[in-house]
Amino acid sequence: MGRAPCCDKANVKKGPWSPEEDAKLKSYIEQHGTGGNWIALPQKIGLKRCGKSCRLRWLNYLRPNIKHGGFSEEEDNIICSLYISIGSRWSIIAAQLPGRTDNDIKNYWNTRLKKKLLGKQRKDQQARKGSKQKGTAGSNSMVSDNNNIINNSPNPYWPELPLLASAVQYSNQEPSFNDHASLRKLLIKLGGRFSHQPISHDDGTISSCDQLFPIESISSSKQVYEKDSAASNIPSIISSGPTVLASNTTSSTQFAPLLDHPYNTYAEMLQGDNNSSSCYSAELEEMVMYNNPQRTLDGLEFLYGDEATLMHNVDRNGGTWGEMGSLVYQPVANSDYEGLQQEIMPQESLFNELSYQRSH
DNA sequence: AAGTGCCGCAACCGCCTCCGA
């Protein structure tokens, strides 16, 4: 027994909208508004269209101040940053780009931005592999790629993200993510119930944590994360990896799911139970699904790294390949600057790529 | 000039959430 259709499919026109239909819909809404009922609207104005179709047409094309195409560099940056932070929440991303619709941004991402980044990333990976073979000792490749940005940052513990620093300022428009505070406010607004939580460590110490957590996942994170399908109930704005959410405090940050993980930190998890290499990728994948069951970073698989690269990093660095996981997972407890550097690295890398693409 | 393949975009589909009865 399927869901009842929202309209009579047989008597509804599909396909592209004609100028006449557009005009009818536009003039009616401009005069009377939607009346709070999209389903009834097409009958009122004599359109043989589904109410949902009318809504979509209005929101994406007919309403005033809609922009199409011509995405700016700032917009690219915002889209990428938010995609990394919250995944494919196009409506939320669109809300930060005045005049843009979620559909537009989604299309732009799928057809252009993703490919752009992917192409460059593959180049970089090949270059890295090449340089590793040459035996460039010790350093983490991602860190070395981005040392300049990090080292030039005024705050070594929380380097200003390029996006946040350069986010376009829209006057008289919706707030942009021009600072961490406003971003946090937005997330609170969107996600509702978040809390600042102290972190209890296994050694009995408690550290302040300025990360925002969904309250329900704090109080019962174990139960929540044991329910695979129910994991989607976790506000995914948090669960999908808001790296940019972390404040500029020097306190540790920790991701709620890890509180109940048998390992204290993600790095520890990687180091422990080192009995087979496959367990890393399996756990990685599982946690990706936990964090973002339906919204993995589609098209950004490169952010996880290919398995060869992954294993290579595990071997070389004794399991501290947090730079791979950090895009997908939350920052684990970090007390050292270098660790934090590694966590934010991939995001920096993306911005570098954007800049690179722009300049080539 | 015709055929073919690719790409981008508009629109649809179906699931999920919200809200009121």
Next chain:
DNA sequence: TTCGGAGGCGGTTGCGGCACT
């Protein structure tokens, strides 16, 4: 508390235009 309708959203599809052969 439950249920059903409507809105909202993200994923997917299909068509039209363009480039290439």
